Amino acid sequence: MTIVIRRAKPEEYEAVGEITAQAYLGDGLLDFGESDEYLGELRDVAKRAAAADVLVAVAGTGAGERVVGGVTFVPSGGPMADIAREGEAEIRMLAVAKEARGHGAGEALVRACVDRARATDGCVRVVLSTQRTMHSAHRIYGRLGFTRAPDRDWNPIPDLDDIMLLTYELTL
Numbered sequence: 001m002t003i004v005i006r007r008a009k010p011e012e013y014e015a016v017g018e019i020t021a022q023a024y025l026g027d028g029l030l031d032f033g034e035s036d037e038y039l040g041e042l043r044d045v046a047k048r049a050a051a052a053d054v055l056v057a058v059a060g061t062g063a064g065e066r067v068v069g070g071v072t073f074v075p076s077g078g079p080m081a082d083i084a085r086e087g088e089a090e091i092r093m094l095a096v097a098k099e100a101r102g103h104g105a106g107e108a109l110v111r112a113c114v115d116r117a118r119a120t121d122g123c124v125r126v127v128l129s130t131q132r133t134m135h136s137a138h139r140i141y142g143r144l145g146f147t148r149a150p151d152r153d154w155n156p157i158p159d160l161d162d163i164m165l166l167t168y169e170l171t172l
Contacts, residue, residue: 001059002059003105003108005112006055013045013049015067016067019067020045022098024038042095048093051074052075053073053074053116057106068096069094069095070093071091071092071110071113075117083129088125090126091128094106107144110144114126114172125171127149128146129165129167130165130168149169153165154167
């Protein structure tokens with residue numbers, strides 16, 4: 001499967017949002033399932049694209065081209081950053097459609113974010129948050145040189161003790 005990474009087009013936002021939502025739902029990553037408030041954030045690609053760079057993984061060519069994954073790249077803070085500090089870029093909402101997994105789309109999306117970070121003036125590090133159960137993603141991060149930063153682990157919903165997000169970082 002040939003994968004091309006590029007910026008998402010507005011007409012692809014709905015597909016990217018649904019791929020992201022279904023990946024999180026299908027992998028059991030939303031504590032409240034279909035009623036989880038975060039599901040709306042995952043589907044709202046237009047909002048993300050207005051504040052950050054939304055990249056897509058596209059398989060096929062020409063009329064057979066289809067979006068199979070997406071990621072949000074936050075180059076230098078702003079409203080989409082959760083944990084990035086000054087001089088850091090952040091990767092958020094990485095997702096690949098179930099049928100396209102295992103073909104390199106996720107790794108290609110992360111590599112594209114790292115390349116963008118390297119091209120961003122003043123950027124010295126890439127950071128991201130991940131859930132404990134995202135083992136495939138953890139393997140990608142490790143292959144690409146990311147390391148755990150446990151001192152930066154955090155809980156997005158402090159009222160719930162079991163939602164600790166793990167932090168990974170890559171020094172450029």
